[in-house]
Amino acid sequence: MDESNRASSYLDEPPNSRLFLVTSKSITEEIIREHFADFGEIQDIWVVKDKQTKESKGVSFVKFAKSSQACTAMEEMHGKCLAEGTKPIKVFIAQSRSSGSHRDVEDEELTRIFVMIPKSFTEDDLKEKFKVYGNIEYAIIIRNKTTGESKGLGYVRFHKASQAAKAIENCDKTFRAILAEPRTKNASADNDYFTNLRSEHSGNDPGSNSYTFAHESSSYTAGETWSSDIITRCLMVSSRVAVTQEQICGLFDLIPGMDFCEMQRDQYGFSKGHVVVRYNNLGSAVYAKEKLNGFEYPPGNRLSVTYIDDGEDRTSPVGKMAMQLVAAQMMSMVWNGPTGAQLMKTSTGYTAPPTHQKTRVQTDVALPSLKKLVSSDSVVKERLFVIFNPSPLPVDVLEDVFCRFGSLMEVYLVPGRNVGYIKYADRKPAHEAIALLHGKVINGVKMKVMLADPPKEESHKRQRTY
DNA sequence: CGACGGGACGC
DNA sequence: CGACGGGACGC
Numbered sequence: 001m002d003e004s005n006r007a008s009s010y011l012d013e014p015p016n017s018r019l020f021l022v023t024s025k026s027i028t029e030e031i032i033r034e035h036f037a038d039f040g041e042i043q044d045i046w047v048v049k050d051k052q053t054k055e056s057k058g059v060s061f062v063k064f065a066k067s068s069q070a071c072t073a074m075e076e077m078h079g080k081c082l083a084e085g086t087k088p089i090k091v092f093i094a095q096s097r098s099s100g101s102h103r104d105v106e107d108e109e110l111t112r113i114f115v116m117i118p119k120s121f122t123e124d125d126l127k128e129k130f131k132v133y134g135n136i137e138y139a140i141i142i143r144n145k146t147t148g149e150s151k152g153l154g155y156v157r158f159h160k161a162s163q164a165a166k167a168i169e170n171c172d173k174t175f176r177a178i179l180a181e182p183r184t185k186n187a188s189a190d191n192d193y194f195t196n197l198r199s200e201h202s203g204n205d206p207g208s209n210s211y212t213f214a215h216e217s218s219s220y221t222a223g224e225t226w227s228s229d230i231i232t233r234c235l236m237v238s239s240r241v242a243v244t245q246e247q248i249c250g251l252f253d254l255i256p257g258m259d260f261c262e263m264q265r266d267q268y269g270f271s272k273g274h275v276v277v278r279y280n281n282l283g284s285a286v287y288a289k290e291k292l293n294g295f296e297y298p299p300g301n302r303l304s305v306t307y308i309d310d311g312e313d314r315t316s317p318v319g320k321m322a323m324q325l326v327a328a329q330m331m332s333m334v335w336n337g338p339t340g341a342q343l344m345k346t347s348t349g350y351t352a353p354p355t356h357q358k359t360r361v362q363t364d365v366a367l368p369s370l371k372k373l374v375s376s377d378s379v380v381k382e383r384l385f386v387i388f389n390p391s392p393l394p395v396d397v398l399e400d401v402f403c404r405f406g407s408l409m410e411v412y413l414v415p416g417r418n419v420g421y422i423k424y425a426d427r428k429p430a431h432e433a434i435a436l437l438h439g440k441v442i443n444g445v446k447m448k449v450m451l452a453d454p455p456k457e458e459s460h461k462r463q464r465t466y
Numbered sequence: 467c468g469a470c471g472g473g474a475c476g477c
Numbered sequence: 478c479g480a481c482g483g484g485a486c487g488c
Contacts, residue, residue, distance in 0.1 A: 020479080020480065020481095021479095022478080022479045022480095023479095044482095046481075046482060046483085048479095048480075048481070048482080049482090057479080057480090058478095058479070059479055059480060059481085061480080061481070061482095090478095090479080092479095094480075094481085095480075095481095097480095097481060101480095102479080102480050104479095114473070114474065114475095115473095116472065116473070140475075142473095142474065142475060145476070151472080151473090151474090152471085152472060152473090153472080153473060153474065153475090155474085155475070176472095176473080178473085180474075180475085181474070181475095183474090183475060184475085184477090385468080385469065385470090386468095387467085387468050387469090388468095389467095389468095412470085412471070413471095414468095414469070414470065414471080415471075417468075417469080418468070419468055419469060419470090421469085421470070421471095448467095448468080452469075452470080453469070453470090455469090455470055456469090456470065
């Protein structure tokens with residue numbers, strides 16, 4: 001035995017790599033080794049014996065090199081007989097020696113992992129990443145309840161402890177996968193969109209980008225409101241996952257005055273839904289944009305809503321503020337009136353007048369076609385530093401723009417500043433993005449695009465995506 | 467001018 | 478019911 005083996009057999013390292021066995025007193029270390037050797041590297045077997053009589057107390061510990069080995073052995077060997085005429089054994093993950101507890105470790109504590117993920121991840125993205133380790137019972141993303149924005153954290157529940165252990169051991173380090181602490185109590189998920197919608201529309205949420213439709217003038221001073229060049233009655237709704245026309249129309253028809261709602265076929269062959277919605281008045285469109293841009297529908301899927309230049313209803317920059325204030329006050333009255341039942345009216349069967357294809361990105365730059373984002377477990381090969389003037393573009397718009405050179409990994413905006421970072425898994429797309437986008441204007445926001453300096457060194461932080 | 471995030475689940 | 482030993486790195 002070399003030094004590392006000896007050292008690790010003294011500690012409960014890695015966590016959950018040691019088994020606690022309850023056996024007949026006749027079961028010896030040799031018998032245990034025979035039956036458990038195939039599950040992995042056994043670092044130690046200890047049969048607990050009476051100090052005086054040297055007789056086994058029917059309790060043993062088996063230390064494996066890895067938690068996944070211990071978990072697999074537990075799953076396979078629990079209830080088996082190791083010798084003729086002996087009782088079936090019980091196998092548990094041993095409590096760590098420092099814990100002092102002798103309570104059985106439940107599967108509940110071993111099958112759910114906690115991960116850090118890109119904010120753009122949906123539940124399906126999460127499942128895709130982790131399904132290679134085993135059957136996933138569910139995957140959920142932690143989101144801001146009001147804005148629907150992902151917090152970049154998620155849970156994945158597997159069916160078996162060995163699957164969770166393998167995921168933790170083998171998944172990309174950037175996920176920072178660890179076992180999740182058990183929930184304090186039983187939680188029941190609330191996936192009522194309308195509940196969320198109502199809270200979205202009534203709450204004052206200082207932490208979100210939602211527009212506060214209050215009476216005071218401070219509500220329209222945020223810069224982001226003005227990042228778009230134009231305000232029109234016509235909106236482009238973009239969804240990262242497939243949605244039906246009926247879903248989007250039902251949602252946007254909650255706001256009065258809808259002219260029509262038409263699903264656009266994505267010209268790039270992606271299944272990102274693009275839906276054009278037009279209202280018969282600017283106020284409704286302003287309200288819909290402010291309230292539904294970033295709204296999570298279905299849960300995990302943030303909708304993007306931008307104005308489309310339909311050739312009419314252009315307003316001067318000077319007029320925007322007044323327009324939005326008027327719209328805000330008008331819509332505030334509308335929304336303070338109806339009851340929940342009235343809000344829940346559904347709409348179907350929209351006739352769709354011909355509308356020319358538009359995108360949510362307004363720019364004179366000739367952008368390449370949309371490309372897929374690469375998975376977060378890729379290695380960052382190049383990173384861009386982007387400065388926005390006067391205010392940052394939304395992350396979804398930035399993804400739309402910066403993905404078009406290929407191998408985009410993540411967009412990160414520095415909170416409270418007009419700068420952000422764009423991570424690519426290849427150098428070439430990053431350099432092409434600089435060449436095409438530096439100094440250009442997107443949705444009225446001028447960007448400086450350059451290579452980022454290397455991040456600050458933090459010796460204790462390792463294996464970040466950057 | 468303009469620089470580096472982030473770990474917990476509606477009872 | 479069924480929970481914690483033995484032995485000792487190497488500047």
